[in-house]
Amino acid sequence: MMVLLWLISCDDGPTxxxxxxSEAITYETVGQPFLRNYCTGCHASSLPVGKRYGAPLGVDxxxxxxxxxxxxxSYARAVHLQDMPAGGGVSEMDRQRFTQWALCGAVGAELDTxxxxxxxRANSFVVYSSVVDGDFDGEIILQRFVDDDSAxxxxxxxxxxxxxxxxxxxxxxxGYQEWDMEGEAVSSVSxxxxxxxxxxxxxxxxxVEATIEMDGVEWTEEQNWMGIQELQGxxxxxxxxxxxxxxxxxxxxxxxxxxxxxxxxxxxxxxxYGKTVSDLSWESxxxxxxxxxxxxxxxxxxxxxxxxxLWMEER
Amino acid sequence: MTPALFSIFLWxxxxxxxxxxxxxxxxxxxxxxxxxxxxxxxxxxxTIWFARxxxxxxxxxxxxxxxxxxxxxxxxxxxxxxxxxxxxxxAHQFAWYxxxxxxxxxxxxxxxxxxxxxxxxxxxQAIGWEPMxxxxxxxxxxQPFTDVxxxxxxxxxxxxxxxxxxxxxxxxxxxxxxxxxxDHVTAGVMGSRVLWMRQYVDFLNHNRARANFVTSSFLCxxxxxxxxxxxxxxxxxxxxxxxxxxxxxxxxCHSSLDPLASVLGTFQDGVNLHLDQMGMPSSFKERWYAxxxxxxxxxxxxxxxxxxxxxxxxxxxxxxxxxxRTWEFMVPDASLDDLDVFTLASQFTDSDYDMRxxxxxxxxxxxxxxxxxxxxxxxxxxGTLERLGVDITTAEGAELSNIVWSPExxxxxxxxxxxxxxxxxxxxxxxxxxxxxxxxxxxxxxxxADLTQPQEGRVLxxxxxxxxxDDNVLAQLVHWKQSxxxxxxxxxxxxxxxxxxxxxxxxxxxxxxxxxxxxxxLVHDPKMVLR
Numbered sequence: 001m002m003v004l005l006w007l008i009s010c011d012d013g014p015t016x017x018x019x020x021x022s023e024a025i026t027y028e029t030v031g032q033p034f035l036r037n038y039c040t041g042c043h044a045s046s047l048p049v050g051k052r053y054g055a056p057l058g059v060d061x062x063x064x065x066x067x068x069x070x071x072x073x074s075y076a077r078a079v080h081l082q083d084m085p086a087g088g089g090v091s092e093m094d095r096q097r098f099t100q101w102a103l104c105g106a107v108g109a110e111l112d113t114x115x116x117x118x119x120x121r122a123n124s125f126v127v128y129s130s131v132v133d134g135d136f137d138g139e140i141i142l143q144r145f146v147d148d149d150s151a152x153x154x155x156x157x158x159x160x161x162x163x164x165x166x167x168x169x170x171x172x173x174x175g176y177q178e179w180d181m182e183g184e185a186v187s188s189v190s191x192x193x194x195x196x197x198x199x200x201x202x203x204x205x206x207x208v209e210a211t212i213e214m215d216g217v218e219w220t221e222e223q224n225w226m227g228i229q230e231l232q233g234x235x236x237x238x239x240x241x242x243x244x245x246x247x248x249x250x251x252x253x254x255x256x257x258x259x260x261x262x263x264x265x266x267x268x269x270x271x272x273y274g275k276t277v278s279d280l281s282w283e284s285x286x287x288x289x290x291x292x293x294x295x296x297x298x299x300x301x302x303x304x305x306x307x308x309x310l311w312m313e314e315r
Numbered sequence: 316m317t318p319a320l321f322s323i324f325l326w327x328x329x330x331x332x333x334x335x336x337x338x339x340x341x342x343x344x345x346x347x348x349x350x351x352x353x354x355x356x357x358x359x360x361x362t363i364w365f366a367r368x369x370x371x372x373x374x375x376x377x378x379x380x381x382x383x384x385x386x387x388x389x390x391x392x393x394x395x396x397x398x399x400x401x402x403x404x405x406a407h408q409f410a411w412y413x414x415x416x417x418x419x420x421x422x423x424x425x426x427x428x429x430x431x432x433x434x435x436x437x438x439x440q441a442i443g444w445e446p447m448x449x450x451x452x453x454x455x456x457x458q459p460f461t462d463v464x465x466x467x468x469x470x471x472x473x474x475x476x477x478x479x480x481x482x483x484x485x486x487x488x489x490x491x492x493x494x495x496x497x498d499h500v501t502a503g504v505m506g507s508r509v510l511w512m513r514q515y516v517d518f519l520n521h522n523r524a525r526a527n528f529v530t531s532s533f534l535c536x537x538x539x540x541x542x543x544x545x546x547x548x549x550x551x552x553x554x555x556x557x558x559x560x561x562x563x564x565x566x567x568c569h570s571s572l573d574p575l576a577s578v579l580g581t582f583q584d585g586v587n588l589h590l591d592q593m594g595m596p597s598s599f600k601e602r603w604y605a606x607x608x609x610x611x612x613x614x615x616x617x618x619x620x621x622x623x624x625x626x627x628x629x630x631x632x633x634x635x636x637x638x639x640r641t642w643e644f645m646v647p648d649a650s651l652d653d654l655d656v657f658t659l660a661s662q663f664t665d666s667d668y669d670m671r672x673x674x675x676x677x678x679x680x681x682x683x684x685x686x687x688x689x690x691x692x693x694x695x696x697x698g699t700l701e702r703l704g705v706d707i708t709t710a711e712g713a714e715l716s717n718i719v720w721s722p723e724x725x726x727x728x729x730x731x732x733x734x735x736x737x738x739x740x741x742x743x744x745x746x747x748x749x750x751x752x753x754x755x756x757x758x759x760x761x762x763x764a765d766l767t768q769p770q771e772g773r774v775l776x777x778x779x780x781x782x783x784x785d786d787n788v789l790a791q792l793v794h795w796k797q798s799x800x801x802x803x804x805x806x807x808x809x810x811x812x813x814x815x816x817x818x819x820x821x822x823x824x825x826x827x828x829x830x831x832x833x834x835x836x837l838v839h840d841p842k843m844v845l846r
Contacts (some may be wrong), residue, residue, distance in 0.1 A: 012385075014463045021655065023652050024657045024658060025508075025657075029631065029635070029657040029660070029661075030657075032631055032637065033630075033631060033632045036571075036613040036630070036632065037468045037536055037613075037632075038567070040571070040613045040615075041566075041567075041568075041569075041570030041571030041574075041611075041613060041614055042566070042609075042613035042614070043571045043614065044613070044614025044615060046611075046614065046616050047611075049421060051609070053563075053566045053570055062613075062615060063616050085567035086563030086564060086566065086567050087541075087543045087563060087564030087566070087567030087568065088541075088542065088543055088564070088566065088567070089541030089542050089543040089567065089568070090541075091542075093653065097653065111629075111631065112629055113615065113625055113626070113629055114622065114625040114629055116612075116615065116616045116617055116618060116622045116625075116626075117616070118609075118616035118617075119605075119620060130398075169384055
């Protein structure tokens with residue numbers, strides 16, 4: 001406040017306020033637009049350390065209170081020193097208006113902003129393949145977090161491990177197991193010889209024996225592909241043929257609604273989309289995958305939650 | 316519009332003064348320079364303003380009877396603006412403005428990857444119009460303009476429905492809202508089945524181009540306009556992707572751009588998919604890209620495109636951007652002071668995002684009235700011809716629809732082709748002369764057909780029948796002059812007398828030649844395409 005009083009001294013004071021203030025310059029009209037355009041990508045209260053690109057924890061500009069608290073500091077960095085944002089690129093008009101807002105008291109009020117609860121991104125998948133003596137043995141294990149339908153919050157998820165088998169011209173879904181966050185087994189399903197996910201001639205009438213265990217009770221039943229399709233609400237398949245580098249083949253099935261598999265290499269050769277299995281149409285496309293898919297190292301079988309979090313941060 | 320109403324635009328500002336004992340006080344002052352833009356009334360029967368407002372709001376010139384009403388009673392301005400804004404033609408014209416942003420109208424016919432679908436012109440037009448149909452339907456249904464980014468419905472018409480498998484309510488050729496029957500993104504036009512085919516996925520940039528399209532379209536924030544320089548020579552894609560995560564000059568943009576981009580991969584764009592599959596959102600892809608980079612809205616948590624729409628609608632940059640865009644659509648030769656943007660945006664927000672209210676404020680502003688003459692947009696030219704009686708659904712009139720739907724003719728008229736030419740040329744060029752000659756020839760064919768019909772069956776020669784009398788000919792010439800040039804002239808006007816002399820001389824040999832010549836004279840006049 002003392003600084004502001006000193007700044008707004010005029011004609012007979014030591015320093016004159018270097019801007020003309022206006023009622024039209026508020027947090028809503030100038031402050032928030034400027035800060036969102038240039039600052040809050042790093043300076044936001046919901047961003048953890050790993051996603052702030054060096055912005056100090058606590059220096060958050062995504063609310064009016066935070067913006068007002070750091071208004072003069074923001075002015076100093078963005079206008080006076082011009083070392084923020086680091087890449088520059090702020091227009092002269094934007095600097096002028098932000099100066100007016102920051103030096104004229106950073107007036108305004110908290111603005112309505114939609115409340116969005118972020119999905120538990122641990123729901124992302126971890127895939128590893130079984131490698132014996134450096135060779136891919138055809139079995140793929142996918143571990144991921146899935147929503148627990150009975151849970152009361154998004155944070156309560158289940159860890160699911162799915163097993164797949166890749167053969168020369170087909171792919172089998174062998175089954176899955178689920179654990180809660182305490183490490184207690186919740187359920188498991190296995191199919192023998194396995195549900196055929198991909199094959200040259202799709203045997204929609206093939207029956208397989210499913211062994212299901214849930215809440216300590218185990219039973220078997222016959223299922224076929226269409227049965228699973230209805231059970232899982234499947235409507236789209238994405239199929240990606242393997243590249244020349246077969247290690248780390250990737251595969252996932254999100255929320256039990258969609259199925260698919262994808263190579264671990266950076267280039268995927270083909271994929272298919274369709275509402276139903278019989279409605280598949282093929283496409284060829286080049287696809288450069290995320291960097292984290294490039295590794296050829298098999299992931300450890302004993303998944304450690306903390307380790308997954310660390311891994312997620314790194315990518 | 317009364318001066319009192321505009322007094323709210325008189326901008327307060329503050330300056331420092333010292334009182335006698337040296338204390339600082341903030342004194343309110345008024346910026347007359349800015350206020351001059353707004354402090355105005357529409358009382359003078361300015362026909363240029365009247366025609367311009369009609370074209371900008373309804374997409375066609377005022378009718379002769381409206382010109383007469385305006386000339387005799389300028390106090391109708393407020394009433395007539397309201398009636399024009401409530402005319403369905405306003406929604407259609409305003410949607411055309413948005414093609415300057417979306418650039419889909421005539422794009423698909425030029426895109427190689429869609430050639431294999433062998434789409435006819437009707438299908439191409441339906442696909443090209445779909446993103447603009449979001450704008451049109453939002454306005455027709457008097458929805459808040461925020462629904463453009465967060466509405467839950469999709470537009471469709473019979474042609475579009477046949478391609479995309481939509482179920483329509485009732486019969487008719489018009490666009491309508493439909494309730495989606497399959498997975499759908501609730502994000503207004505961002506849920507379009509067409510927009511993301513146009514703004515295609517670039518496999519190398521992870522939808523960053525789409526993200527920049529969203530911010531530039533709805534927030535008027537274009538990352539590419541930032542004055543940041545890089546040396547991209549001799550560096551690989553890997554180096555660039557690494558720099559994005561580590562180099563400050565890259566992070567400054569990518570820290571907010573990339574999290575936006577990660578929700579925009581929902582719509583697939585495979586080259587071998589069916590059209591309806593291309594326009595189908597995929598939660599699978601949504602999660603795939605979310606796995607690449609956790610979505611976020613300028614530092615705030617975000618999960619889906621629906622969240623994106625909700626954030627944009629509540630963002631003060633959205634209201635400011637809609638004000639700026641609307642102003643640029645209608646006053647392209649004068650930028651709007653940002654202080655005026657703030658006030659208009661506040662009023663726009665307070666009106667529950669009523670676009671009619673905003674447009675009315677724009678067209679009644681002094682800056683709007685003062686702007687210099689501009690070239691008509693293609694749809695305004697076609698709209699004017701349609702109001703003259705030309706029916707583009709008939710064999711004689713169909714070719715004229717190319718004023719709007721032919722990329723080449725659009726460019727010749729100074730407009731865009733939605734692919735290579737994305738900015739309009741606002742000057743009158745030789746291209747206009749060539750195209751006006753073409754229009755004359757098309758109108759001649761309609762005149763030829765007219766002369767075989769009785770008066771009640773005629774399209775252009777509505778004031779004359781067989782063996783026309785002088786009075787009828789003069790009435791026809793006045794009707795054309797008023798309709799095509801928006802000039803409130805009488806039969807005694809020198810321009811009408813000159814045309815009548817030409818007609819009289821030629822009619823002795825060929826009535827068709829006489830009518831075609833006087834109409835060509837009117838069409839070739841630059842006033843035909845200036846407003």
